[in-house]
Amino acid sequence: MALDEPRDTDNVFNVNGFQFIIDKEFYEKAKPVSVDFMGYGFRITSSINFAPADGGCGGCHGSCSTEQK
Numbered sequence: 001m002a003l004d005e006p007r008d009t010d011n012v013f014n015v016n017g018f019q020f021i022i023d024k025e026f027y028e029k030a031k032p033v034s035v036d037f038m039g040y041g042f043r044i045t046s047s048i049n050f051a052p053a054d055g056g057c058g059g060c061h062g063s064c065s066t067e068q069k
Contacts, residue, residue, distance in 0.1 A: 001035075001042060 006012045006021045013020040020035060027033065030046035 001044065 004021055009024055010021045011024050011027050022033065030048050033044065033046045036043045
């Protein structure tokens with residue numbers, strides 16, 4: 001997630017006073033998309049499976065691969 005301004009290639013969703021912007025082409029691949037506030041950050045879920053690369057992801061120089069379900 002990042003702050004951004006909407007473009008012609010984006011879908012814009014207004015939910016509870018918040019504006020969510022997602023690229024139309026990516027949204028077609030990832031829908032449905034859910035953004036949940038967890039009290040300490042956000043959890044984003046979609047139809048894309050982010051399979052762990054070499055046993056995990058995150059951290060310094062960590063990576064995740066994306067594998068379409």
